[in-house]
Amino acid sequence: MVTLGDYLLVSGLLFTIGFAGVLLRRNIIIIFMALELMLNAANLSLVAFSRFRLTSGTPNYNAQVFVFFIITVAAAEVAVGLAIIVALYRARRTTHVEDINSLKF
């Protein structure tokens, strides 16, 4: 049988993949996708805990409402972030983070 720990381990692996993507990749759009992976990993562990802690035979819906809010905020964040990336591309003609170094000391 699948245990709670299995779900948490899969969620931790997905979070680590996203974290490694943010650290290792230099393309700003790929970094943004890796951020989405991390948000989804957090969602998975929240839903697993919601299913694990039953309240009178049904899952704990507080956690699922929280996941709903996270998905909504992620949608807004993606829209604003991609608009910033487009504005940046118009100004600099690049999506490579090492080419964007005007503020670098």
Next chain:
Amino acid sequence: MPTFLFWIFAALMLVFGTAVIINRNPVASALSLVVSFFGLAALFLSLDAYFLAVIQVLVYAGAIMVLFLFIIMLLDLRAEKLRKINFVAVSGGAAVALALFTQIYYVIGRLRGAQQTFPALNDKIDDVRGIGLLLFSQFSLPLQIIAVLVLVATIGVIVLSKRELR
């Protein structure tokens, strides 16, 4: 859900999640991310969160990924050329990620209840009703704040995408 289906969908999600950060072509990365989100939606189904699984497919795999693909094609990004790799930065990043996973692994190992299987549900489960009741009673103020946030994001995107920023 049978046990082997859990492992199939978890492996699907993790393999295509890895493909997202390995692919050099942004379009291939975005399509791998869609497959990864479908795997996650299947895992939500296995946890009896039907509403969230549907929302995951509609919002993430539908709206958000279309937005990503649209921007990638608007900017006309090609597969990036292989640049000189900074080995100190790459090995440092990999070491930090590995350390993070080791820590997560040990925390899960020490968690009480991590070895338990999920308890049985009532035979009838209506999660849309439960989530809807909570959203409009206990969480009605956060719901309205989220609505304002989405409005602010919409206006912000319009302002950001004007030709001239002053």
